[in-house]
Amino acid sequence: MTVQPVTVFPIIDRRDATRILASFLSNPVAISYILTCGSDGDIRIWEGIEDDDAISHRAGDRAFAIAFKHERFFTATDTNTIQASTFPEGAPDGILTRFTAPVTHMVLNKTGSTLIAGASDFVVKIVDVDTCNHKTCRGHEAPILGVALDPKEEFVVSSSCDGTVRIWKMSDQTLVKSLSLLSKCSDISLSKTLCRASWSEDGEMLYLPVEKEIQVYERNSWDKTSSIPVSDLNGVISLTCLSPDGKYLAAGSSDGVICVLDLGNKQCVDRFKHEKSFSITALAWNPKGNREIAFCDNQGQLGLLEEITLKEKNMTSAVSEVRAKETKGIFDDEDDDFLIQATNDKPAGDGPANDSDSDDDNIWRKKLKPLIDEDGDAGSESRRAGSDIDDDQSSVSGSLILPPSRPTVTVEGFKPTPLQSAFQPGSTPVSLSSRFMVWNSIGVVRQYNTEEENSIDIEFHDTAIHHAMHISNSLNYTMADISSEVVILAADKDDDTPR
Numbered sequence: 001m002t003v004q005p006v007t008v009f010p011i012i013d014r015r016d017a018t019r020i021l022a023s024f025l026s027n028p029v030a031i032s033y034i035l036t037c038g039s040d041g042d043i044r045i046w047e048g049i050e051d052d053d054a055i056s057h058r059a060g061d062r063a064f065a066i067a068f069k070h071e072r073f074f075t076a077t078d079t080n081t082i083q084a085s086t087f088p089e090g091a092p093d094g095i096l097t098r099f100t101a102p103v104t105h106m107v108l109n110k111t112g113s114t115l116i117a118g119a120s121d122f123v124v125k126i127v128d129v130d131t132c133n134h135k136t137c138r139g140h141e142a143p144i145l146g147v148a149l150d151p152k153e154e155f156v157v158s159s160s161c162d163g164t165v166r167i168w169k170m171s172d173q174t175l176v177k178s179l180s181l182l183s184k185c186s187d188i189s190l191s192k193t194l195c196r197a198s199w200s201e202d203g204e205m206l207y208l209p210v211e212k213e214i215q216v217y218e219r220n221s222w223d224k225t226s227s228i229p230v231s232d233l234n235g236v237i238s239l240t241c242l243s244p245d246g247k248y249l250a251a252g253s254s255d256g257v258i259c260v261l262d263l264g265n266k267q268c269v270d271r272f273k274h275e276k277s278f279s280i281t282a283l284a285w286n287p288k289g290n291r292e293i294a295f296c297d298n299q300g301q302l303g304l305l306e307e308i309t310l311k312e313k314n315m316t317s318a319v320s321e322v323r324a325k326e327t328k329g330i331f332d333d334e335d336d337d338f339l340i341q342a343t344n345d346k347p348a349g350d351g352p353a354n355d356s357d358s359d360d361d362n363i364w365r366k367k368l369k370p371l372i373d374e375d376g377d378a379g380s381e382s383r384r385a386g387s388d389i390d391d392d393q394s395s396v397s398g399s400l401i402l403p404p405s406r407p408t409v410t411v412e413g414f415k416p417t418p419l420q421s422a423f424q425p426g427s428t429p430v431s432l433s434s435r436f437m438v439w440n441s442i443g444v445v446r447q448y449n450t451e452e453e454n455s456i457d458i459e460f461h462d463t464a465i466h467h468a469m470h471i472s473n474s475l476n477y478t479m480a481d482i483s484s485e486v487v488i489l490a491a492d493k494d495d496d497t498p499r
Contacts, residue, residue, distance in 0.1 A: 032286060033088075035073060037063035038300055043075060045088050049294075049304045057090030059083065064102050069112030076103030082117060082127070097127050097134050104188050105146045105196065109153060116156055118144025120188065124158045126170060137168045139175055143188050146196035146239070151203040155219075159195035161185045165208060167222060177222040181210045192254055194281070196239035200263070201246025209237035214251060214261065228266045230259050234277075241283040241293075248310065250293050252280030258295060260308055270309040422490075424479045437480035445480040445487070447473065456480070458487055 034046040039062050045055040060077030067074045071087045080102055084093040101120035108115050108129075115127040120143035127134040142161035149156055155176065156168045163184040167177040185191050198207045205225075206217040214228040214237065228249075230237060235255030242249055248269070249261045256274025261267070274280070278297035286292035293305045428435040437445040443460040456477065458469040465484050477489040 032288065034284075034294055034302070035066055035068055036296065036302055037066040037075060039063070040300075041077070043073070043085075043090065045090075046302075055088055055090070057085065059085075062102075064104060065106050065117075067106055067108050067115065069108045072112075074106065074108075074115065076106060076117065078102060080119070082106065082115070084129075094132070096129065096132055097125055099123060099125070101143070104144050105194075107147055107149050109149055110151070114149070114153065116147045116149050118147045118158055118160075120144070122160070124156065124168065126156065126173070135170075135173050137166075137173045137175075139166065139178075140164070142184070142186065145182075145188060145191060145194050148197040148199060148206075151199055151201065154203075157197050157199075157206060159197065159208075161188060161191055165195065165197070167206075179208075179217075179222075181208065181215070193236050193238045196241075198240040198242045198249060201242065207240055207242075207249060209240050209251060211236050213237070214240065214249065226266065228261055230257075230261075230268065233257055235279070238280060239283060241285060243285050244287050244289070250283050250285065252283050252295060254279045256280060256297065258283070258293065258305065260293075260310070262310070269311060272305055422479065424481065427479070430478050437478075438482055440482060442484055443482050445482055447477070447480075449473070456489070458482065 036044045041060045041062050043057040043059050059075045062078040065076040072084055073087050075083050080099045082096040086093050099119040099121050103117050103119045106117035113129055115129055118124045122140045124137040125134045140160040140162055145159040147158050159165045163182045165179045165181050169176050204219045208215045212233045216226045218225050233253055235253045237251050238254050239252050251259045256277040258272040259268045260270040262269045278299050281298050282296040284294045291308050295303050427437050433450050435447050437447050446457045448455050454473045456471050456473050460466050475491050477491045479490040481488045
């Protein structure tokens with residue numbers, strides 16, 4: 001079989017690339033652009049796969065999702081907003097909507113008039129792009145993983161960390177169907193799948209990635225009609241993407257496998273294996289045809305699969321095919337290889353082939369044995385050592401040199417933790433010239449410590465309990481408490497005044 005060419009190059013700084021979008025713009029030169037964003041907060045605009053100087057726009061500290069339509073792109077950032085920007089200038093063009101937590105996924109309809117977004121605050125919003133009005137779908141009990149819009153714009157599908165996939169009616173935001181298909185978790189970072197679903201081109205079928213298969217559900221009845229298993233996976237299928245002609249479905253997994261599935265015969269027609277087995281976080285077909293797929297992994301790498309095979313072939317030799325299509329050059333590991341080789345190489349004379357050195361080592365190991373036993377006999381151990389050495393070495397062992405004595409290490413005993421200085425909860429610092437000694441439901445005790453006076457004021461919230469008092473603080477009281485029956489004052493102990 002022929003080896004499919006794969007082009008891969010790095011984007012951002014090897015951190016999470018959370019969304020990728022390949023788009024064709026209707027302009028005279030007919031250029032395909034690739035838009036990417038990631039956890040470095042930058043938006044990159046690549047003018048074709050060969051572009052080595054992409055346009056970069058700063059969106060925020062982190063960017064979580066991006067979508068493009070009609071010479072505007074929309075970015076979800078760490079400010080919990082969806083920001084519109086002009087393309088390709090990147091000039092701000094308004095805020096579409098706000099959430100109370102970061103947006104995790106968003107999609108646009110074909111005309112670009114409606115945007116669907118899900119966030120970590122458990123909410124799915126249906127936003128009118130022109131007016132910025134929105135409708136809200138509530139019911140999930142954990143962060144949203146992914147959203148998908150029905151081509152007929154009647155239903156919205158959302159997946160969540162609460163383990164469910166829910167189908168909502170767009171007109172009144174009512175829940176139509178809830179499917180418990182996923183493992184539960186508390187955050188999208190802990191989920192083993194992104195569960196990004198896809199609709200068929202006519203909207204009659206819904207494709208959901210669940211574990212190691214694509215489950216197919218029928219519109220209206222929402223019954224599972226079939227499934228498309230994907231073999232030889234160590235991870236789970238995480239996301240899907242429908243081809244421009246609607247005949248093929250690309251599926252990316254958490255262990256770096258990308259499969260192209262023929263929806264007609266439900267067979268895998270092409271397969272790609274990431275060399276480093278990094279999780280695939282985004283997929284996008286080239287809108288101009290079915291022969292290219294752009295993808296991103298969770299280490300910030302952007303890649304392009306070219307000349308994809310769309311005819312059914314024998315997939316029994318899956319292992320060899322995967323190896324033949326492994327990505328080359330994602331990372332430059334030549335320096336690491338040289339370092340490992342240099343570490344493994346030993347200098348001349350250090351190996352076991354040097355017999356003289358080996359014998360010397362044996363002699364010195366015997367010399368370092370203890371020379372005095374527990375009974376104080378200094379000769380027993382040396383006699384045992386001398387018996388193991390031949391006659392030529394006996395003269396050496398007879399003049400044994402005592403090893404240098406080891407330094408004595410003194411281990412200190414247990415030291416208790418010093419007691420914390422006394423303090424009164426609710427009081428202000430003693431260093432203040434005017435401070436609260438205590439303030440509770442009964443009253444307030446204030447201390448004044450200036451050059452002119454050192455006094456204490458005691459006030460009761462209810463004067464029926466007791467009238468206010470003003471006393472001199474000649475004993476330097478620093479702590480106080482007050483109740484309906486007694487006022488307690490305390491000061492540091494000294495030798496002159498008993499407490």
